[in-house]
Amino acid sequence: MAGAFVGFISRSTVLDETEITNVAIDPAYQRQGHARWLLTQCLAQLSAGTVFLEVRAHNVAAQRLYQQVGFEQIATRKAYYQDPDEDAWIMRKIID
Numbered sequence: 180m181a182g183a184f185v186g187f188i189s190r191s192t193v194l195d196e197t198e199i200t201n202v203a204i205d206p207a208y209q210r211q212g213h214a215r216w217l218l219t220q221c222l223a224q225l226s227a228g229t230v231f232l233e234v235r236a237h238n239v240a241a242q243r244l245y246q247q248v249g250f251e252q253i254a255t256r257k258a259y260y261q262d263p264d265e266d267a268w269i270m271r272k273i274i275d
Contacts, residue, residue: 183208188217195228202232202241214241218248222274229273233259236266245270 186204190197199221204213222230233256234241242252250270259267 185213186217188221190221192225192228195226197225197228197230199230199232210240214244215248218244222248222272225274227274229271232270233267234270235260236268242268242270245272248272 184205185208187201188199188203189201190199192198199218202214202218204217230250232245232250234245236255250272252268253271254269256267256269258264
């Protein structure tokens with residue numbers, strides 16, 4: 180549908196470090212490549228530096244997407260999320 184809200188991505192950048200704070204796609208549009216498109220467009224706007232994000236430990240689909248675009252898991256934050264309590268994977272991508 181033309182003009183439909185599909186999703187968004189948000190980020191915060193300070194000097195050469197960026198944190199992707201949210202990637203959200205309307206459930207009706209998930210698994211159609213929209214998150215990948217938003218993510219690659221966001222990354223393309225960045226110059227050299229490091230990009231970080233957190234993802235729920237059970238969110239395997241998001242973890243795969245992030246890994247496919249070059250992120251790697253570097254740590255785990257125990258009980259980072261609430262309702263339900265869940266660990267977060269901290270992921271990083273280095274842009275040359």
